[in-house]
Amino acid sequence: MNFVNYRPCVGIMLLNRDGLVFVGRRRGKSASNRLQVGYEWQMPQGGIDPGEDPYQAALRELQEETNVSSTAFLAESADWYSYDLPQGVLKKSWNGRFQGQRQKWFALHFQGQDSEIDIESPAGGHRPEFDAWRWEEVGRLAELIVPFKRPVYEKVVEDFAHLALPR
Template sequence: MTKLYAPETGNYRPCVGIMLLNKDGLVFIGQRKPKRSADGLPNGHLWQMPQGGIDPGESPYNAAIRELAEETNITSVSLIAEAPEWYTYDLPVDLTKKAWRGRYQGQRQKWFALRFEGDESEINVTAPTGGFRPEFETWRWERMDKLAELIIPFKRQVYENVVRTFGRFAGV
């Protein structure tokens, strides 16, 4: 986990994803603020796990810890596992020009399973510390086997892979 991110060829945005599990084996999900790209999708598809980009020279694990804090205010975590491989998804063609100014066709993600060790009063998705723009408008704990049906369809395969990889930590 000390390996730093170095840009590679290809046009996938380097990113991390975080499966945050509570003591009961439930997974943290946040409901994204609706954007134009999500218009027309059923509200159920606005839910997702925290994720975000890897800064140049940053290790994927450090990016995961940073992104989790920026999106949720959560810092009380311990590492359970790191996915052995990177997962990718492509954006739908109509979104590739809008997202990231057309630089990427999708994301290449390294996923981490983390255990939430704090009190729920630590969680604040609407006003995370550091002045970061909120990514979510609300959050909840969800069963791992429900995640793939809540995510936007073009990310579903990644979520199925993540659940398969980390399922043993929630008895799925």
């Protein structure tokens, strides 16, 4: 597969003390403007800046989307996963420069309190990505994400499900 046309990206599975995973509901201008109603929930993810180490990108993206910095490294996916954007989304995303994303995933243990999570005013003054969040069971993650990202989520769950234990 030629990854030239894939945006380099990271994804983060943030696990709490109960073995549950952070998911955020993608912010949209209105419920009818969401990509697919019922599939708005996802784990934090974001682009890797030129020259940036993927793990450092994961920590930065997590803080920019959730304000969370109290974490401990658990695991890194052995592979990079990719997905293609559907035709209807392709031209609207990243000005049509990429056909999809190529992602490196990290599992992190959240060591803070829920009060540390701030999706309304996350660190760095970035525009909020999410309008709601919750802790979710790892086995439900794939059913919450838009269908075109589902195979990636299934691989991430396969890689990291064994880490979803109470600590």
